[in-house]
Amino acid sequence: MKCGIFHTPFLDPKRNGHQVFEWSIKVAEVCDKAGFADFMIGEHYTVGRENIPAPDLIIAGAIGRTKNIRFAPMAHLLPYHDPATLAIRIGWLSQVCQGRYFLGVAPGGWKSDAVLHGYEDTAQLRTPMLEALEIMEKVWKREPFKFTGEHFKAGFPTAADMLTIDEPIAENGPFGGRENLEIAMTALSFNSPSVVFAGERDYSPISFYGGLDQLTKHWVDWSTAMEKAGRVAERSRYRVTCDIFVADTDAEAKKRAINGGLGKAYSYLLPVYKKFGLLDRVAKDTGIDIHVDDIDMDFMADHVWLVGSPETVAEKIQHMCEVSGGFGQIVTQSFDYIDNPEPWFESLERLAQEVLPKIK
Numbered sequence: 001m002k003c004g005i006f007h008t009p010f011l012d013p014k015r016n017g018h019q020v021f022e023w024s025i026k027v028a029e030v031c032d033k034a035g036f037a038d039f040m041i042g043e044h045y046t047v048g049r050e051n052i053p054a055p056d057l058i059i060a061g062a063i064g065r066t067k068n069i070r071f072a073p074m075a076h077l078l079p080y081h082d083p084a085t086l087a088i089r090i091g092w093l094s095q096v097c098q099g100r101y102f103l104g105v106a107p108g109g110w111k112s113d114a115v116l117h118g119y120e121d122t123a124q125l126r127t128p129m130l131e132a133l134e135i136m137e138k139v140w141k142r143e144p145f146k147f148t149g150e151h152f153k154a155g156f157p158t159a160a161d162m163l164t165i166d167e168p169i170a171e172n173g174p175f176g177g178r179e180n181l182e183i184a185m186t187a188l189s190f191n192s193p194s195v196v197f198a199g200e201r202d203y204s205p206i207s208f209y210g211g212l213d214q215l216t217k218h219w220v221d222w223s224t225a226m227e228k229a230g231r232v233a234e235r236s237r238y239r240v241t242c243d244i245f246v247a248d249t250d251a252e253a254k255k256r257a258i259n260g261g262l263g264k265a266y267s268y269l270l271p272v273y274k275k276f277g278l279l280d281r282v283a284k285d286t287g288i289d290i291h292v293d294d295i296d297m298d299f300m301a302d303h304v305w306l307v308g309s310p311e312t313v314a315e316k317i318q319h320m321c322e323v324s325g326g327f328g329q330i331v332t333q334s335f336d337y338i339d340n341p342e343p344w345f346e347s348l349e350r351l352a353q354e355v356l357p358k359i360k
Contacts, residue, residue, distance in 0.1 A: 001317075001327075001359045003352050004038035005031050006074065006206075006241050007058075007334040010265035013048030015338065020051060023338050024058045025065060030345045032066035034352040037329060038239075040074035040104065040206075046112040049268055056093055063097050071097060074206070075104030075186065079125045080117045083132035084154035087139035094175040101175065102182035105133065105203075106194075127151065140178045142169070184239070190214050190281065192221075199225025199233070206239040206331065211281025215240060215324035236328035240320070243305040244332040246350040247343070250308040254301045256343045261335030262305070263297055270295070279304075310350055314358035321359065330356075 007024060015023075028039050039062070041055035052058065055073035062071065076086060094101040107125035108114055114122050128151040135154045138145050146155045159165055174181035184204040187194045190213075195205045199222040207218040223233035245262055247253035257263060273279050279292050286303040301307050306316045317330055332351060337344035 001321075001356055002037035002329040003356055004036055004040060004239060004329050004331040005334055005348070006040045006042070006331050007052075008042040008044075008050050009052070009334040009336065010261065010269070011049050011051060011336045012264070012338075013051070015051070015336070017051075019338060021058065021061065023336075024052070025062050026341070027334060027348075028058075028062040028069065028071075029065055030348055031352075032069040034349040036069050036348070036352055038070050038072065038102075038331070040072045040331070043073055043075060043077055044110060044113060045080070045116050047110055049265070056089065059093060059101070060096065063100065066100075068100070070100045070102060072102045072104050072184065074184065075106035077108040077113065077125075078105055078132035078136075079107060079119070079128035079151070080113070081132065082154075083135040083152055084139050084156075086132075087136040088170075088172045090136075091140065091172040091174045094181065095172075097175065099175055099180075102184060104184050104186070104206075105129070106185060109188075137178075140173050142171075142173060186241075187218050188278070189276075190217060192218065195222040196225045198222055199231075200229055202226070202229070202231055204237040204239065206241060207327075209240060209242045209282075210278055211285050212320065212323045213285075214281055215320065215327070219325060219327075234328075235326050238327040239329040239331050240324075240327045241331040241333060243300075243307075244313065244330075244347070244351055245305065245307045246310055246313050246347045246355060248309060250312050253307045253309065253312075253347075256347070257301055257305060257307045258297050260340065260343060261337045262333075265333075265335050266297060266300060270297075270300070310354035310358070313351070314355045317355065317359055330359075 031039055041058050042050055042052055043055050044050040045053045059071040090103060107129040108122060111121050131149045131151050135147055135152060139156055144156050144158045182204060184206055185194045185198040186206045188208045195218045198205050205218060205222045207215055219238060226233040243262060245253050245257040247256055274292055279295055282304050283290055283292055306313050
């Protein structure tokens with residue numbers, strides 16, 4: 001099994017762009033040295049606790065200071081970009097990364113971001129996302145076209161459109177060709193349409209943990225869509241995202257999690273998850289008779305987060321694999337430990353070097 005990190009990140013909203021950028025680069029360096037496979041970076045425009053509006057700039061800054069880890073915007077919110085321009089930028093950045101790049105795409109989930117870009121709400125975003133994907137795939141084929149859609153206009157030039165007839169058209173396609181560009185999509189809810197969409201298009205699924213039956217459901221939905229499209233679904237492509245903290249003992253890990261960036265993030269996330277029913281199946285998994293409204297930090301640390309010693313965290317991941325059927329990568333969420341980074345960096349290192357080797 002591999003491990004990755006999903007660098008949304010969950011931040012103190014008082015952090016400025018310089019702090020967030022430098023923190024992101026440092027976390028990437030630590031993860032690379034520890035042996036992480038993937039570093040995925042969120043894209044949000046108006047959410048103060050998730051404030052990275054340009055994940056590609058983080059990637060450009062980190063690629064030269066790391067050696068092995070792969071990077072991905074997770075995800076570019078396609079309705080908010082000019083798709084032809086974005087296709088060129090993605091292709092060029094993948095060349096800069098020399099294969100250490102993959103792509104996340106999404107419509108966008110926050111209403112405030114949608115309003116910023118002129119939409120009434122997120123319900124309007126699926127159609128422009130589909131239109132954007134159509135244009136991007138056309139651009140990557142490097143064949144002349146003209147496109148006028150409901151939301152976007154685009155095209156690809158012919159030789160006659162260049163300054164001179166012998167002026168070459170820039171080669172800004174994905175590194176190694178489109179067939180070598182992995183595309184991934186995230187899934188948050190139990191009946192997420194994203195996993196089906198991903199399977200239909202041969203995109204990789206990233207499931208946010210919402211209970212063991214949700215992990216199974218996401219796999220079944222994705223693998224079924226893959227098989228209907230004539231493809232083989234491989235569990236090595238299935239990523240699962242959780243909240244993880246590793247320390248010497250269970251007690252110390254719980255203390256560092258609740259009193260640090262993870263706990264601070266959940267002072268904001270816990271009410272959101274309760275509001276949208278994202279903890280119902282998580283509570284059911286524990287076998288404890290508890291109403292969702294009564295779930296607190298202690299309950300999350302003891303029964304939901306993957307918090308504990310390396311042995312405890314390994315046991316929890318092993319149990320998830322056995323019940324769900326397995327997955328190829330465990331992904332930890334990223335948290336704000338800027339003011340006291342060492343416990344977080346230790347947790348990341350121990351996840352990769354002590355926990356993962358114990359998973360069968």
